[in-house]
Amino acid sequence: MSQTFLKRGLSLWGSALLxxxxxxxxxxxxxxxxxxxxxxxxxxxxxxxTEGSTEQVRxxxxxxxxxxxxxxxxxxxxxxxxxxxQGGVVGRLNGARxxxxxxxxxxxxxxxxxxxxxxxxxxxxxxSMPMAAMAKRRLPTGPREHDRYSEPSSEGNTxxxxxxxxxxxxxxxxxxxxxxxxxxxxxxxARRHLMQGTLPPGSAVRVEEFVNYFKFRYTPPEKGAxxxxxxxxxxxxxxxxHFVRVGVQGKSVSRSQRKAAHLVFLMDTSGSMSSSDRLPxxxxxxxxxxxxxxxxxxxxxxxxxxxxxxxxxxTPASDVKKIHDxxxxxxxxxxxxxxxxxEMAYKHAVKKASGQxxxxxVVLTDGDTNIGPSLSPESMLESIRKYVAEGVTLTTxxxxxxxxxxDLMEKLADKGNGNCFYVDSMKEARKVFETQxxxxxxxxxxxxxxxxxxNPAVVSRYRLLGYENRDxxxxxxxxxxxxxxxxxxxxxxxxxxxxxxxxxxxxxxxTVRVRAKAPNGTEASEQAFPFDYAKVAPSLDAASPDFRFAxxxxxxxxxxxxxxxxxxxxxxxxxxLAEGSAAKNAERLEFVQLVTQARALSGAxxxxx
Numbered sequence: 001m002s003q004t005f006l007k008r009g010l011s012l013w014g015s016a017l018l019x020x021x022x023x024x025x026x027x028x029x030x031x032x033x034x035x036x037x038x039x040x041x042x043x044x045x046x047x048x049x050t051e052g053s054t055e056q057v058r059x060x061x062x063x064x065x066x067x068x069x070x071x072x073x074x075x076x077x078x079x080x081x082x083x084x085x086q087g088g089v090v091g092r093l094n095g096a097r098x099x100x101x102x103x104x105x106x107x108x109x110x111x112x113x114x115x116x117x118x119x120x121x122x123x124x125x126x127x128s129m130p131m132a133a134m135a136k137r138r139l140p141t142g143p144r145e146h147d148r149y150s151e152p153s154s155e156g157n158t159x160x161x162x163x164x165x166x167x168x169x170x171x172x173x174x175x176x177x178x179x180x181x182x183x184x185x186x187x188x189x190a191r192r193h194l195m196q197g198t199l200p201p202g203s204a205v206r207v208e209e210f211v212n213y214f215k216f217r218y219t220p221p222e223k224g225a226x227x228x229x230x231x232x233x234x235x236x237x238x239x240x241x242h243f244v245r246v247g248v249q250g251k252s253v254s255r256s257q258r259k260a261a262h263l264v265f266l267m268d269t270s271g272s273m274s275s276s277d278r279l280p281x282x283x284x285x286x287x288x289x290x291x292x293x294x295x296x297x298x299x300x301x302x303x304x305x306x307x308x309x310x311x312x313x314x315t316p317a318s319d320v321k322k323i324h325d326x327x328x329x330x331x332x333x334x335x336x337x338x339x340x341x342x343e344m345a346y347k348h349a350v351k352k353a354s355g356q357x358x359x360x361x362v363v364l365t366d367g368d369t370n371i372g373p374s375l376s377p378e379s380m381l382e383s384i385r386k387y388v389a390e391g392v393t394l395t396t397x398x399x400x401x402x403x404x405x406x407d408l409m410e411k412l413a414d415k416g417n418g419n420c421f422y423v424d425s426m427k428e429a430r431k432v433f434e435t436q437x438x439x440x441x442x443x444x445x446x447x448x449x450x451x452x453x454x455n456p457a458v459v460s461r462y463r464l465l466g467y468e469n470r471d472x473x474x475x476x477x478x479x480x481x482x483x484x485x486x487x488x489x490x491x492x493x494x495x496x497x498x499x500x501x502x503x504x505x506x507x508x509x510x511t512v513r514v515r516a517k518a519p520n521g522t523e524a525s526e527q528a529f530p531f532d533y534a535k536v537a538p539s540l541d542a543a544s545p546d547f548r549f550a551x552x553x554x555x556x557x558x559x560x561x562x563x564x565x566x567x568x569x570x571x572x573x574x575x576x577l578a579e580g581s582a583a584k585n586a587e588r589l590e591f592v593q594l595v596t597q598a599r600a601l602s603g604a605x606x607x608x609x
Contacts, residue, residue: 158367160407161203162468164563167498170456177477179470179484180248180448180493182439183413185398185406185422187213190560191590192401192424194597204406205561207466211494211553214587216546218249218492225445226250226487228512228529232536233543235498236551236577237569242536243551244462244497246452246512250444253489258442260296261360262314262352263289266345268365270305270336277424278400282364283327285397285429289362290324292434293317300348301326304341306334314352336368339380346387353391355520358441362395363412367405381415391520393486394418395440397432414469417446417486439488445516447484447524450495451477452512458505458533463565465496465554477515480524487516496554498565506533545581549588552577556595571599 168176186209190200221227229247265286273279290299294317301312301323312326345361353359381388388394394416396409406422413420419440421432432440449472454462476482487493501509510531517524537543556574558566575595582588 157201157204157401157404158407159201159203160410160469162206164558164561164565165464165466165468166565167461167463167500169461170454170459173474174454174456175451175474175477176454176462176464176497177449177451177472177474178464178467178495179472180450180487181208181467181470181485182212182487182491182493183209183410183420184213185209185410185420188422188424188428189398189401189404189406190557191594192422194594194601196401197597197601199598199601200560202561205557206410206469207554207557207561208470208495209466210557211466211496211550212492214492214549214553214591216247216492216494216550218247220249221251224251224527225516225518226514228514228527230512230529230531230535231543231547232499232509232531233540233547233551234537236540236573237555240500242499242501244499244509244531245547245550246450246495246497248448248450248487248493248514250439250487250489250491250493253438253442253444255292255294255438258294258438258489259356259358260298261293261358261441262298262300262349263293263441264300264302264345264349264359264361265289266341266361266363266365267301267303267311267330268305268336268338268341268363268368269303269330269332269334270368271333272336272366272368272403273400274332275400278366279330279332281423281426281429282397282399283330284426285364285423285433286327287324288429289433289437290317290320292437298352299323302341302345302348303330304337304344305332307337308341308344310344310348314348338365339383342380343383346384346392349392350387350390353387355391358393358443359391360393360395360418360441361416362397363409364397364399365409366400366403367396367398367408368403380412384416388416393443396420398422399424410469415483417483419486419488439490442489443486443519444489446486446519446521447480447482448487448493448514448516449477449482449484449524450493450512450514452497452510452531454499454510455508458502458507458509460500460502462497462499465498465558467495477513478524478526480517480522494550496550508532509536545583548577549581552581552595553591556591556598560598571595571602575599 183206186204186206189204190210193200193204216229218229219227227249229249230245232242232244235241235243267279267282267286269279273282286301293299297317298314299312299317300310300314303309303311311330312323315322317323342361342363345363349359349361384392394413395418396413396416398404398406398409398421401424409422410420421428423429423432451474470485472482472484485493499509508530512529512531513526514529515524515526537547540548552574555566555569556571556578559569559571559574575592578588578592578595582592
């Protein structure tokens with residue numbers, strides 16, 4: 001190639017580059033000071049794009065309904081229906097226009113988000129965009145595959161997407177088996193999105209965590225670790241269907257009766273934890289926990305950033321000043337060696353683990369991890385597996401938004417025999433570390449599995465709402481080596497099924513079996529509970545307020561995550577159900593407001609409904 005030809009070629013490429021940089025897209029190089037502010041709707045759209053996967057990019061599709069459109073599949077139980085789902089945002093499943101299909105798939109950076117101060121909390125939703133823009137908002141669709149989103153945490157929040165349960169023919173498979181779950185993080189994460197004027201990404205919504213955020217008035221057990229509550233009622237969405245509720249109530253243990261606890265608080269002090277809704281809020285949350293501990297309890301603090309550090313050796317919970325001084329000394333900065341911090345915390349916790357002492361590691365972090373030998377939940381758990389086997393349990397508590405690793409936090413809690421929470425305010429910190437502290441610390445049953453055996457003479461089809469990540473193979477129900485969920489003192493566990501009953505059949509609907517181990521046991525015991533037809537209410541209005549509210553919450557979550565089986569359901573219906581069963585309960589009334597906000601963001605209120 002001659003030098004003249006080479007120079008000519010370089011000149012042509014240089015001209016092309018100049019022409020490209022003259023396009024509007026290059027204006028993103030402007031400083032924040034000089035760049036015009038995005039319109040509210042554009043901000044929200046940009047934020048939504050970062051919530052999905054860089055592998056599954058969502059195309060803009062306008063939606064004017066808060067109800068998913070009908071499709072050729074009757075219930076979302078066909079592969080065709082699942083394959084219509086587009087990357088985690090529900091809208092009109094009409095497909096991208098030709099012009100959109102030709103556009104390159106790019107991920108937009110998350111816009112800066114103002115972090116709420118630790119002490120501020122308002123239960124009233126605050127729409128951040130005009131009504132005309134709201135009409136173009138979409139509900140999230142469900143994932144096409146059972147895959148985890150893999151976008152870098154520095155570019156947005158990371159969630160694991162699960163393929164929703166579909167309808168199953170009872171004659172072919174009458175058994176439904178899953179592990180108990182008392183996590184609540186998904187609901188709090190979704191609440192924060194809605195309060196800030198955006199719909200939660202579909203992959204962030206786990207139905208069971210929405211439902212189990214709320215307490216239901218189940219009869220406590222007269223003996224044993226728990227009782228089971230069963231009821232059913234007609235569907236508000238389809239006259240041919242019913243909903244079935246299975247509720248488990250753990251026995252209560254008073255603060256004075258629970259075992260002594262040794263808590264190792266593993267606190268993320270990396271640079272990503274600097275905002276007021278992260279490390280400052282985490283420190284206040286630990287202070288709330290310490291205030292509610294007993295005199296026989298002990299506390300230790302380990303921190304991790306670029307390196308790990310022993311901040312506080314095991315200290316009596318009664319030495320409040322020493323603990324507070326240690327907390328107040330913490331500052332954020334550096335990288336995130338979460339794996340190394342986990343191992344150090346577990347080494348401390350295992351020293352006091354015994355049948356008489358509850359030894360638990362409590363991780364407080366945004367979940368971001370970027371240095372060290374253990375970056376994945378699998379590698380972290382592998383390094384501390386031997387400590388888990390010796391009885392150390394784990395609680396993960398998430399903070400912050402923008403780089404939140406929801407997938408990591410949920411998986412760590414699951415594998416660490418513990419629970420997962422998300423704290424977005426002082427109000428939520430008090431709920432987790434004060435109201436629910438005894439239930440978190442005092443495990444009354446472990447490896448709790450539920451198996452529902454439907455009667456094919458009465459139930460033709462069924463599907464479980466949620467619990468996809470708690471699925472247990474039917475054959476492993478009595479295999480005590482297979483791990484399942486834990487239930488703490490006073491905890492509720494609630495599951496709902498959508499079923500189709502055979503007209504005229506009045507026999508027993510199902511048998512519900514619960515299998516669990518004692519907190520320090522190795523062999524499980526099993527109980528069976530008949531689900532008689534008499535427990536089916538003749539109408540939805542005749543069902544208990546608790547049933548109607550649980551149904552409203554589960555259905556709302558199924559709509560928000562874009563389950564094709566819920567494509568003809570309406571947020572207007574779930575709001576009405578919730579409003580009619582909320583009574584004067586503050587948390588339930590807040591949920592009604594959140595559904596109202598979700599409807600507005602999906603465009604329903606713009607039509608004057």
